[in-house]
Amino acid sequence: MKLDSTTRFWLASFAVGSVMTAFAIVGLTVGLQQQQPALEIPVNATASTWSETMCAATGRVDEEVEGLFTLDSLTGDLQCSVLNGRTTKFAGLFRTNVLQDLGVDAAKKPTYMILTGAASFPGQGGNTRPGDCVVYVIDATTGRFVVYGVPWQRTLAARGAPQQGALILLDSGTARNVMLREP
Template sequence: MKLDSTTRFWLASFAVGSVMTAFAIVGMTVGLQLQKPAIEIPVSATASTWSETMCAATGRVDEEIEGLFTLDSLTGDLQCAVLNGRTTKFAGLFRTNVLQDMGADASKKPSYMILTGAASFPGQGGNTRPGDCVVYVIDSTTGRFVVYGVPWQRTLAARGAPQQGALILLDSGTARNVMLREP
């Protein structure tokens, strides 16, 4: 069967168009795979909240591991529960009591607030060093505050082993320069 010139023209046009479309699809696919974002922005979020009897805050203890800090305002017990990134179970528990460190009198009903901050402590020759965040505890009735670190052991965390200990008192201070009289 012999094709006339019009049919040959349309078949040739279709073939050329198909080849060009295939090249365009391959080019876009390769280009999208090679394209990288111009700027990578690290994101980290922390949160804190409090009520009359309990305060809570979150903070990044290690690369992808976050801790939940809770403070019982009635007893002064502060703890940090750390999730294990591999097992999604709590694998770290660190505790202290803030009453003595703040010089607070529990009978005077302290009013606490807590928040976390990022920290990067230099290596101290051993495996244990404070985690990548600190927790601040403030007594709004006296203006006193303390800051604690988490004695995080990275080799235990890498193995998924549980760990526990006392939160480390790093420093203390006061935000109020005048003593208030009680009513």
């Protein structure tokens, strides 16, 4: 049986198209198998905000827990409420008052700022060591600042047990080299 030129053209086109499709499928399959896995990028977000009477900041206290630091500008009370990532409940409460540590007079209406920073403290024996973040408190009026750690107990956290205590004063300093005169 002899095929006319039109039939031969369509058969050849079909054959070439089939071969090209097969190469495309093989290429895609090989390419997808050799593709590098997506890079994991750890994300650690913190935030801080303030009003005339209250400051707040967040920071990661441990692998699965986040701390909410609040500072009452009227009283100088600083606290950290720790949210457990597994139970989505508050699992810790740590407190202190910053007035004495900053050496400020509450009657003179200090203006506070707070922010958190990541920290990695070496094990010092025992179970309690500062958490993975610190909180800085700054009195914008005097320029004095302090930094506190959270005495986080990882074994209590692993059991889901609540914990509480005093924030640990780590250090203090001043950001202003000159004294401002009071009005």
